[in-house]
Amino acid sequence: MFMSLFIAVGAYLLAKEKGRNTLKWTILGAIPLVNIICIWFFVGATNLRLERKLDQVLAELKKRP
Numbered sequence: 001m002f003m004s005l006f007i008a009v010g011a012y013l014l015a016k017e018k019g020r021n022t023l024k025w026t027i028l029g030a031i032p033l034v035n036i037i038c039i040w041f042f043v044g045a046t047n048l049r050l051e052r053k054l055d056q057v058l059a060e061l062k063k064r065p
Contacts, residue, residue: 007035014042019049 011029015022020042028038 004030004032004035007039011035011039011042014039017049018042018045018047019052020045 008026008029012022012026015025025038025042029035
């Protein structure tokens, strides 16, 4: 149980940092056995916040002559 709690906290922090749904990832992180698979997926998942910023920068660069 304690291990699941630590993984759930880690999933929450990763979700917050990567711009994902924190509630969903915290719940998935708290479920034993599922949490191991989810955390490995989530570590390698893309950072949505950075992708949005890059999209904005690219859009502004396209507007320039």
